[in-house]
Amino acid sequence: MSSSDAPPPTKPKQINLLRGWPSPHLLPADLLSAACQRVLADPVESVPILQYAPDPGYQPLRERLAQWLGQHYGVEPDANRICITGGASQNLACILQSFTDPHYTRAVWMVAPCYHLSFGMFEDAGFAGRLRAAPEDDEGLDVEELERRLAAWESAEKLGSHQEPKPFKNPGPYRKLYRHIIYVVPTCSNPSGKTLSVQRRESLVKLARKYDALVVCDDVYEFLQWPLEGPTTAQRPPEMRLPRLCDIDMSLGRAEIDPQGFGHTVSNGSFSKIAGPGVRTGWAEGTPAFALGLSKTASSMSGGAPSQLCAAMLADLLRTGELANFIDTKTRPALQRRHRIMMNAVKQYLAPLGVVSQESSIQGQSIYGGYFVWLTLTQGPSGLLVSDAALREENIVLGRGNMFAVRGDEEGAKFDNAIRLCFSWEPEEALIDGVRRLGLLLQRMQANVGYYEKLVAGVTDSDRPVSSWV
Numbered sequence: 001m002s003s004s005d006a007p008p009p010t011k012p013k014q015i016n017l018l019r020g021w022p023s024p025h026l027l028p029a030d031l032l033s034a035a036c037q038r039v040l041a042d043p044v045e046s047v048p049i050l051q052y053a054p055d056p057g058y059q060p061l062r063e064r065l066a067q068w069l070g071q072h073y074g075v076e077p078d079a080n081r082i083c084i085t086g087g088a089s090q091n092l093a094c095i096l097q098s099f100t101d102p103h104y105t106r107a108v109w110m111v112a113p114c115y116h117l118s119f120g121m122f123e124d125a126g127f128a129g130r131l132r133a134a135p136e137d138d139e140g141l142d143v144e145e146l147e148r149r150l151a152a153w154e155s156a157e158k159l160g161s162h163q164e165p166k167p168f169k170n171p172g173p174y175r176k177l178y179r180h181i182i183y184v185v186p187t188c189s190n191p192s193g194k195t196l197s198v199q200r201r202e203s204l205v206k207l208a209r210k211y212d213a214l215v216v217c218d219d220v221y222e223f224l225q226w227p228l229e230g231p232t233t234a235q236r237p238p239e240m241r242l243p244r245l246c247d248i249d250m251s252l253g254r255a256e257i258d259p260q261g262f263g264h265t266v267s268n269g270s271f272s273k274i275a276g277p278g279v280r281t282g283w284a285e286g287t288p289a290f291a292l293g294l295s296k297t298a299s300s301m302s303g304g305a306p307s308q309l310c311a312a313m314l315a316d317l318l319r320t321g322e323l324a325n326f327i328d329t330k331t332r333p334a335l336q337r338r339h340r341i342m343m344n345a346v347k348q349y350l351a352p353l354g355v356v357s358q359e360s361s362i363q364g365q366s367i368y369g370g371y372f373v374w375l376t377l378t379q380g381p382s383g384l385l386v387s388d389a390a391l392r393e394e395n396i397v398l399g400r401g402n403m404f405a406v407r408g409d410e411e412g413a414k415f416d417n418a419i420r421l422c423f424s425w426e427p428e429e430a431l432i433d434g435v436r437r438l439g440l441l442l443q444r445m446q447a448n449v450g451y452y453e454k455l456v457a458g459v460t461d462s463d464r465p466v467s468s469w470v
């Protein structure tokens with residue numbers, strides 16, 4: 001290796017392109033602080049806010065969310081469809097507690113590549129070994145392929161002539177147990193950045209109604225979208241506003257197999273990416289029967305819905321319009337700019353080395369969103385080798401494609417030649433420097449693959465970035 005291609009002599013400053021957190025500049029501390037003071041100022045309001053919450057959550061937030069979301073998606077506002085939650089992760093656990101049974105529910109079908117921290121939640125609910133990959137194609141989740149795999153599973157079960165498994169749980173009158181779970185991030189997916197078209201959304205809802213599946217949609221990036229073209233300084237960049245699966249499901253009326261009207265989709269919304277992960281507040285929206293059933297999750301009935309104080313602050317910020325304004329004028333333009341900066345760096349430093357990026361172009365509009373770019377290394381080396389070497393030589397942390405393969409069904413969709421980079425967390429200069437350093441590393445690696453294979457030969461999973469780094 002000549003000195004010009006040599007790695008940096010001293011360990012450079014760490015750049016974390018794995019961590020999917022909002023930039024510290026995009027946390028509305030002043031708005032939250034003012035809202036907190038307002039809601040606690042008057043005992044008529046502060047007393048119920050500081051008590052246990054009603055099971056479905058703080059009523060003013062349910063109502064304001066119904067108005068805000070109704071206006072955003074062009075649907076009739078209905079607070080009875082909404083439950084307040086402790087964020088998408090906490091609520092996924094509640095959904096699984098209330099609507100699945102590890103004996104009765106057959107499998108969990110997960111979009112692949114998949115948000116990796118969700119695997120543990122399904123495993124905690126008793127589904128270890130029954131997570132199945134549902135691959136994406138250029139347009140996101142491949143619904144036809146999912147149906148092929150689901151139908152094959154069902155036929156194999158019939159052939160095995162099992163008796164209908166007896167559930168461990170008794171769902172009672174307010175809840176039901178679904179036969180399958182389908183997990184997706186329909187808009188600006190983490191990690192692939194893809195957004196499902198309207199046709200795919202409709203097909204997915206129909207498939208869920210046919211197989212008695214519940215589609216859990218992590219809709220956490222819905223409000224974070226921007227046009228790929230045009231000025232990045234634009235205030236209020238336009239969004240796609242595609243219908244959510246829960247609205248498509250509602251518009252179809254009750255399915256024949258669902259006389260109680262629980263529906264087959266739930267939107268798992270969150271304030272984490274639009275107000276701050278620390279507020280630990282979100283919402284679930286489904287049919288009124290589903291929302292009622294979710295509110296009957298025993299931990300909500302004992303402690304009340306989570307995040308009551310934060311729910312009151314967020315209801316206040318929705319009332320004043322300040323949160324919507326913050327998202328439109330600060331968060332989305334900043335993410336648009338950061339994404340553009342990262343993609344320009346990718347084009348300059350990585351594309352010449354055979355690195356290909358994918359950005360969705362839906363219905364003639366070029367819109368992107370979320371926090372991540374998904375890159376394919378068409379000329380090698382593998383994503384794993386690159387991420388190990390990046391940490392070792394360049395002190396860069398990044399997402400290796402394999403992290404996002406569905407746990408236990410890694411062969412169902414493989415991502416050996418992919419990496420994920422996050423553009424929301426590090427300062428803008430670090431996004432450019434990180435990609436530049438990655439380009440230099442990749443150049444060295446492509447010229448000396450054998451050397452790098454040896455260099456990282458001893459690295460094991462326990463040396464690699466884990467969830468606490470993310």
Ligand SMILES: Cc1ncc(COP(=O)(O)O)c(C=O)c1O
Pocket residue numbers: 020086087088089090115185190218220269270271272277281282
């Ligand atoms: C797809 C997806 N779901 C859920 C979460 C976590 O959401 P919350 O903070 O509301 O628990 C994230 C955060 O990165 C995510 O990307």
